[in-house]
Amino acid sequence: MLDDTxxxxxxxxxxxxxxxxxxxxxxxxHVLATAHPLPENTGAAPSRGLGATLLDAxxxxxxxxxxxxxxxxxxxxxxxxxAALAGVTDAxxxxxxxxxxxxxxxLSALEG
Amino acid sequence: MAQAQTTADDxxxxxxxxxxxxxxxxxxxQRLTPRVMGQAYRMLGNRxxxxxxTQEAMMRLWKIAPDWQAERAQVTTWLYRVVANLCTxxxxxxxxxxxxxxxxxxxxxxxxAADGLQTQARAAALQAALADLPDRQAQAVAxxxxxxxxxxxxxxxxxxxxxxxxxxxxxxKRALMAKLSGRKSELGYDxxxx
Numbered sequence: 001m002l003d004d005t006x007x008x009x010x011x012x013x014x015x016x017x018x019x020x021x022x023x024x025x026x027x028x029x030h031v032l033a034t035a036h037p038l039p040e041n042t043g044a045a046p047s048r049g050l051g052a053t054l055l056d057a058x059x060x061x062x063x064x065x066x067x068x069x070x071x072x073x074x075x076x077x078x079x080x081x082x083a084a085l086a087g088v089t090d091a092x093x094x095x096x097x098x099x100x101x102x103x104x105x106x107l108s109a110l111e112g
Numbered sequence: 113m114a115q116a117q118t119t120a121d122d123x124x125x126x127x128x129x130x131x132x133x134x135x136x137x138x139x140x141x142q143r144l145t146p147r148v149m150g151q152a153y154r155m156l157g158n159r160x161x162x163x164x165x166t167q168e169a170m171m172r173l174w175k176i177a178p179d180w181q182a183e184r185a186q187v188t189t190w191l192y193r194v195v196a197n198l199c200t201x202x203x204x205x206x207x208x209x210x211x212x213x214x215x216x217x218x219x220x221x222x223x224x225a226a227d228g229l230q231t232q233a234r235a236a237a238l239q240a241a242l243a244d245l246p247d248r249q250a251q252a253v254a255x256x257x258x259x260x261x262x263x264x265x266x267x268x269x270x271x272x273x274x275x276x277x278x279x280x281x282x283x284x285k286r287a288l289m290a291k292l293s294g295r296k297s298e299l300g301y302d303x304x305x306x
Contacts, residue, residue, distance in 0.1 A: 029137075
């Protein structure tokens with residue numbers, strides 16, 4: 001009695017609808033989206049400061065280092081020029097000058 | 113060998129899904145949904161309810177994917193258990209009796225139509241009687257006689273031993289016979305020899 005009915009139930013197959021498959025995949029997508037959220041994309045580039053913009057303009061930190069080195073070297077040459085450059089600096093600046101801050105008459109007047 | 117390969121594939125696909133691979137979900141859906149739907153439909157006898165159970169079972173699979181331990185169970189074993197539990201829950205909550213009233217009378221006197229409806233009525237009566245069994249008896253009988261699984265596999269699914277499964281099936285079938293015997297003439301069993 002039971003065996004025939006069990007056999008009938010087993011033989012009564014039902015196809016899986018496309019809509020069911022779609023719903024199952026939507027559930028999978030929802031679980032994926034929850035577990036692996038995409039990074040938020042606002043569409044705007046991050047704002048940058050003026051310093052960062054100027055640094056980029058001269059070529060970044062390596063260029064800034066070279067520029068600093070050249071500045072220090074130039075200052076040093078100006079303060080203590082090597083002997084080989086003495087003629088050049090004299091030609092540019094015209095040698096050395098002594099500039100009196102107070103002349104002799106003024107000093108006498110001050111001393112009374 | 114082929115089943116072992118499929119088992120490994122199921123677990124690997126589930127791991128890939130947990131890592132974010134949508135294609136793995138698609139393959140698992142196409143592979144597992146017909147089996148899940150079939151089990152639910154055979155136990156519930158209602159397509160809409162079977163679809164609900166199928167969707168719920170697959171949703172639970174997606175959710176458990178990150179914590180899946182392949183060495184503890186096969187994906188199909190786990191699904192058999194989930195579907196059996198969901199079906200018995202649904203049968204219990206629906207409180208369905210023997211739903212013969214829902215089956216239409218034959219519209220003609222053709223023997224084939226009458227036989228078909230009688231067969232349908234018997235199936236509905238058996239599924240309703242299954243709903244009246246204790247959960248584990250109903251699950252064991254359904255896995256044995258509707259899914260045609262061996263007792264060792266049923267024991268694995270139900271997380272028990274083979275002797276308990278044998279006992280559950282025997283008691284379940286006796287209870288089914290008792291429930292249906294009072295309706296033999298209604299279901300046309302008097303005309304049958306078996």
